[in-house]
Amino acid sequence: MRILIVDDNSTSLQSLSVVLTDLGHQPSTFSDPHAALNHAKESYYPLIITDIKMPTLDGLSLLAELKACETSKRSDVIIITGHGDMETAITALRNGAYDYLNKPINARELAAAVERSAEHQTLLFENTDLKQNMKERVAEAQESLQGDLEKMRSQLRNVSGIGEIISGSPRMQEIIRDATIFHHEPDVPVLIEGETGTGKEVIARLVHHGETHCDTPFVALNCSAIAESLFESELFGYEAGAYTGSRTGGSAGKLELAGNGTLFLDEIAEMPLHLQPKLLRVLEERTFYRVGGLQKKHFTARIIGAGNKNLELMVEEGLFRRDLYHRLTVGHLRLPPLRERQNDIAKMASLFLRKQVKRKGKRFSSIAPETLTMLKEHSWPGNVRELENIIERAVLIHDDIILRPEHIEFTTLSYSTNRVQAAAPRLDTMPLPSIDIASSTIVLPDEPFKLEDVTQSVIRKALSKFDGNKTKAAAYLGISRYALYRKIS
Structure with a gap:
């Protein structure tokens, strides 16, 4: 010592x-x-x-x-x-x-x-070390537990899609703000409208969970996937013997299963017209009966409706009840299509790329500027879902450091070779100039013609020459593959 x-x-x-x-x-x-x-x-x-x-x-x-x-x-x-x-x-x-x-x-x-x-x-x-070790272990345990909780919450948010909301555009920022406000008002019904693939269910889950996480149930019902004859029992539940083939003890419907949480009615425009007054009564009185039941049940959940159809137009045409529509639109969210969210496309593409790289173990770390330009110029009829699918397909098939235009394959008509071939005028019905490349001689027809038609015809012939291989066709024509994509869009 x-x-x-x-x-x-x-x-x-x-x-x-x-x-x-x-x-x-x-x-x-x-x-x-x-x-x-x-x-x-x-x-x-x-x-x-x-x-x-x-x-x-x-x-x-x-x-x-x-x-x-x-x-x-x-x-x-x-x-x-x-x-x-x-x-x-x-x-x-x-x-x-x-x-x-x-x-x-x-x-x-x-x-x-x-x-x-x-x-x-x-x-x-020994006593000091024991105390120190105990403090460190307690701190580690607390940190680990907190980390596990945050990880679980993060995973839940990502699984539900909440963690993937990109709010670069002012309109999406307003929607996220309003969705958060609606979260704190469970008695207020919400209607979410938007094109297919814009993320209506993701926003519905944001209304349900708020900015953190909610432990109450989120029950989803796709109104278009249920036969009209079964819709009422699926929504309200039924008592024993309510109809032939029903369960002995009856069954709870989606209204009961939602508890104190949220009932999400996707494709609400497909709800049978004769059942819409019953849903309106649930919203107004917060009570309902099972099919064949006599006991009144209380409804405490939030109702969120969603759809890609114009409900206002359906109301004018008598296809959807006006009073239910106005009741649902107390909380109204209209999601913009992806083509109107130019500022979000690059961020969302990067987010989807990181997620797919992690899942599939690929090397992609960035997106080339020309690829981003190509993505921004696409019309995105499938919206956010289409963007995610295209990025997933690119990562699945290719493995590179930078995501380039040649990695992207659009499956929608706007960039499809088949669309060019189908839409292009027939060679035997349209006037075209005669071109002799060797002598640089161009003979123009007497009748007017569209230069774009000539361009499309040449591109179509080049694609046919190389069996649809865009890279080879672009090299043959002396242009970039990106330029080729732009000309056939």
Whole structure:
């Protein structure tokens, strides 16, 4: 054990050093208490032995300085006192000394005191380490638990699509703001309208969950996927014996299963017209009956309707009830198509790319500027869903560092080769110029013609020449594949 000895008497200092060395310890000796104090502030000593009477700094003052120092406050301090000076010894013990020894020092008493100090220091450090380890383990456990909770919430948000909402455009920022407001008003029904693939269910889940996470149920019902004869029992539930083939104990409907959460009625325009008054009554009275039931049940969930049809037009045509429409539009959200969200396309493409790269273990890390330009110029009839599918297809088939135009394959008509071939005029019915490439001779027909038709015809022939391979066709024509895409759009 490292021991610091302080005594202005050089003979006593030497004797203590020899005894402690023989006992297997590592003593450091100082005759100047100030030098000893400075050394103790820089280096930790488990045990410090100091004489009580020294000319420049007495032992009690040195003890006080040592206990006030961060480095030596846990050190054991043994005071050496004159024979019979019990008052000084008691004062030292009260001020934090570990033990005291009377002069002349007995080697056995010194050895015993040092051994007790060594045991005390061992227990002290074990206890400190135990507390520290306990604090670290508790902190790690709390951090791990918090991380698991955040991970679960993040995963839930990503699975539900909430974590993928891009709000670069002002219109989407307004929608997200309003959806958050509606979240805090569960009694207010919400109608979400938008084209197919614009993310209506994602916004519905945002209304349900809010900005964090909600533990109440989110029950979805696709109105277009249920036979009209089964719609009422599916929505309201039924009692035993309500109709032939019903379950013995009856069954709860979606209104009951939603509990205190949300009932999401997708494709609400497909709801049978004769059932719409019953849904309106649920919204107004917050009660309903099961099919064949006599017991009134209370409805506490939020109702969110969604669809890609123009309900206002359907109301004018008598295909949807006006009173239900106005009740649903207390909270009204109309999602813009992706072609009207130019500022969001690049961000969404990057988001989908990162997600697919992680899932499929590919190398893509960025999107080429010409690819982004091509994506922005696409009409996106399938909206966000189409964009995600196209990125997934590109990552599935290709593996590169940068996502380039040649990796993108549009399946919609706007970039389809088949569309060019089908829409192009027949060669035998339209006037075309005669071109001799070798002599650079161009013979124009007498009748007017469209230059675009000539361009499309040449591109079509090039694609046919290379069996639809756009890369080879573009190289043959001396243009980039991106330019080829633009000309056949």
